Amino acid sequence: MATANLEIKPTPVPPPAGVLIHTDDLWKTYQMGSTEIHAVQGVSISIRRNEYVAIMGPSGSGKSTLMNLIGCLDTPSKGAYWINNRLVSEMNDDELAYIRNKEIGFVFQTFNLLARATALHNVELPLIYNGTPADKRIERAKESLRLVDLAERMDHRPNELSGGQRQRVAIARALVNSPSLILADEPTGNLDSKTGVEIMALFDELHRQGNTIVVVTHEHDIAEYAHRVIQIRDGKVFKDEPTARAK
Amino acid sequence: MLFTESFKLAIDTLRSHKLRSFLTLLGVIISVSTLIAVVSVLTGTDLYVRDHISNLGSNVFAVNRFGIINNLKDWVDAQKRKRINIEDMEWLGENMRLAKAVGGASGHLSDVKCGNQSLQDVNIKGVTPNMIGIGTEQVQTGRYITDADYQRHTYSAFVGFDVADKLFPGLDPIGKEVFFRGQSFTVVGVAKTIGSAFGQSQDNFIIIPLTTFFKLFDDNRFQSVSIQIQAADAGLMQQTQDEARLLMRARRHVKYADKDDFGIVSSDALMELFHSIVGVVAYVAVIVTGVFMVVGGIVIMNIMLAAVSERTHEIGIRKSLGARRSDILLQFLVEAAMLSTAGGVFGVFIAWVGTQIMSASTPIPSTLPVWIVVTAVLVSAAVGLFFGIYPANKAARLDPIAALRAD
Numbered sequence: 001m002a003t004a005n006l007e008i009k010p011t012p013v014p015p016p017a018g019v020l021i022h023t024d025d026l027w028k029t030y031q032m033g034s035t036e037i038h039a040v041q042g043v044s045i046s047i048r049r050n051e052y053v054a055i056m057g058p059s060g061s062g063k064s065t066l067m068n069l070i071g072c073l074d075t076p077s078k079g080a081y082w083i084n085n086r087l088v089s090e091m092n093d094d095e096l097a098y099i100r101n102k103e104i105g106f107v108f109q110t111f112n113l114l115a116r117a118t119a120l121h122n123v124e125l126p127l128i129y130n131g132t133p134a135d136k137r138i139e140r141a142k143e144s145l146r147l148v149d150l151a152e153r154m155d156h157r158p159n160e161l162s163g164g165q166r167q168r169v170a171i172a173r174a175l176v177n178s179p180s181l182i183l184a185d186e187p188t189g190n191l192d193s194k195t196g197v198e199i200m201a202l203f204d205e206l207h208r209q210g211n212t213i214v215v216v217t218h219e220h221d222i223a224e225y226a227h228r229v230i231q232i233r234d235g236k237v238f239k240d241e242p243t244a245r246a247k
Numbered sequence: 248m249l250f251t252e253s254f255k256l257a258i259d260t261l262r263s264h265k266l267r268s269f270l271t272l273l274g275v276i277i278s279v280s281t282l283i284a285v286v287s288v289l290t291g292t293d294l295y296v297r298d299h300i301s302n303l304g305s306n307v308f309a310v311n312r313f314g315i316i317n318n319l320k321d322w323v324d325a326q327k328r329k330r331i332n333i334e335d336m337e338w339l340g341e342n343m344r345l346a347k348a349v350g351g352a353s354g355h356l357s358d359v360k361c362g363n364q365s366l367q368d369v370n371i372k373g374v375t376p377n378m379i380g381i382g383t384e385q386v387q388t389g390r391y392i393t394d395a396d397y398q399r400h401t402y403s404a405f406v407g408f409d410v411a412d413k414l415f416p417g418l419d420p421i422g423k424e425v426f427f428r429g430q431s432f433t434v435v436g437v438a439k440t441i442g443s444a445f446g447q448s449q450d451n452f453i454i455i456p457l458t459t460f461f462k463l464f465d466d467n468r469f470q471s472v473s474i475q476i477q478a479a480d481a482g483l484m485q486q487t488q489d490e491a492r493l494l495m496r497a498r499r500h501v502k503y504a505d506k507d508d509f510g511i512v513s514s515d516a517l518m519e520l521f522h523s524i525v526g527v528v529a530y531v532a533v534i535v536t537g538v539f540m541v542v543g544g545i546v547i548m549n550i551m552l553a554a555v556s557e558r559t560h561e562i563g564i565r566k567s568l569g570a571r572r573s574d575i576l577l578q579f580l581v582e583a584a585m586l587s588t589a590g591g592v593f594g595v596f597i598a599w600v601g602t603q604i605m606s607a608s609t610p611i612p613s614t615l616p617v618w619i620v621v622t623a624v625l626v627s628a629a630v631g632l633f634f635g636i637y638p639a640n641k642a643a644r645l646d647p648i649a650a651l652r653a654d
Contacts, residue, residue: 101569
């Protein structure tokens with residue numbers, strides 16, 4: 001009998017209500033030649049709705065890999081991951097694309113705007129991929145740009161905008177689909193400190209409006225804006241504690 | 248919706264890389280314009296041949312010594328055939344039931360003189376009087392050959408427009424004398440101009456009674472009559488031809504298993520001969536354009552591969568924002584198809600210019616058949632789609648993280 005080989009996967013237990021991000025013993029393993037590299041080693045975290053969390057860690061700590069997993073750009077080697085009560089860890093490419101579109105708004109260090117497209121079209125992009133009709137698309141993209149104070153710049157291309165403005169376009173793009181989570185990867189890394197402060201103030205504002213924000217950074221100043229800091233070392237959670245700003 | 252987005256993107260790319268797009272599309276452009284040019288020339292020529300060359304007269308076919316011969320062996324064999332003479336023709340005329348008219352014609356080239364004017368290589372044609380209703384010549388002034396001319400072997404001449412024009416410029420040729428084969432002929436009529444075929448005047452002839460013709464050219468043992476038979480209507484052409492064949496075989500005592508020892512030439516048969524020549528040209532053209540198309544397709548594939556690696560970062564951004572594989576695939580497929588379709592349309596335009604130039608500078612009518620334009624554009628779109636599959640698939644399969652990291 002082959003009963004002995006039958007591995008029964010335990011059904012992952014869904015997270016309690018109010019939890020947006022939930023990882024259960026999350027692993028990511030890369031095969032480098034004959035050696036295995038464990039970039040993420042059994043991370044279990046829960047992030048509730050409307051939390052403002054910073055994920056910190058030195059380079060090589062696995063925080064980028066963790067961010068890719070949380071952002072549904074990558075799939076874990078082992079473990080379960082829920083976002084908004086959906087079990088993402090079992091999804092295929094197209095389902096992941098759908099989750100990225102619906103649930104996550106990315107803000108990147110390098111902005112990642114389409115250079116040939118106007119600010120408006122950049123903000124419109126996520127709506128294109130979920131089939132929103134053109135008139136609604138434009139309306140919502142304009143609204144989103146208004147939210148970041150860039151309505152009057154919507155016909156400008158990225159190279160006609162300052163760094164701070166570009167990042168605000170990127171934030172407008174992240175907001176346009178009303179995602180469950182705003183995931184920012186070193187959002188101030190390419191900005192001068194004054195502009196950085198402005199951008200972080202914008203995140204504060206978004207948090208106040210009820211958004212859930214996860215900022216990945218290695219800068220303490222930036223992490224201080226968050227209400228909770230998760231420190232990653234060697235692919236594991238090293239520290240998980242509230243900051244001074246938490247009430 | 249996504250399609251219109253991809254469509255806009257493709258137009259955008261085409262516009263921002265005009266020169267590169269043009270160079271990329273050279274293969275497709277050449278291929279499409281060659282194909283269309285060849286087809287258009289062939290169709291034009293076909294019309295021309297139908298009007299000017301294979302036009303024996305309406306519902307007319309000819310029974311003659313050689314028929315249509317297109318290889319050397321048949322030609323050698325045909326040399327042994329008996330001549331067809333006036334008696335054969337008259338016998339067919341008496342015995343055929345389906346024919347509306349049976350006439351005869353024979354021709355020979357000869358120099359013609361008139362006073363101190365002379366013309367070289369005029370087509371001297373001997374005819375039966377009923378040829379006026381069978382053949383394509385029409386009377387302009389005077390009269391045609393009559394029964395009386397035929398019966399009495401008179402020296403009457405019905406001359407072609409060019410002959411009249413050259414020998415008697417500005418004069419009324421009726422009643423004037425022309426000389427050939429040591430005989431003097433009286434001009435009794437002038438034909439309406441027919442025009443020229445492939446630069447060769449078709450008005451350079453003198454028509455005389457067939458009986459007189461054989462008196463003049465009797466020493467030539469190759470001189471044979473081409474019997475011209477007119478069917479009652481187009482539907483009876485085949486049956487009338489069959490009857491003529493049957494009667495001729497009976498008269499010649501051709502055995503059941505043997506081939507005809509005479510030939511039957513109809514407009515259809517002439518067109519068929521023409522088509523068999525044209526078919527080869529069309530065949531070669533299709534192969535050549537096919538090769539161009541494949542080359543054009545490979546170039547498109549190459550440029551699309553370059554576009555994919557050039558835009559890896561963009562693909563990463565799109566994927567991070569929720570673009571599925573199929574979205575990216577569609578985007579690049581539409582772009583490739585648009586690119587090659589643009590090449591096809593450009594090729595059509597070039598071909599159109601070419602046919603306009605051709606019809607302005609040659610007698611061949613210009614035609615740009617719609618079916619070939621549609622086919623050419625569709626084929627070029629298909630080529631773009633086909634050769635776009637590999638690059639588009641490559642783009643669609645990119646890993647979003649790696650793509651985002653690319654510059």
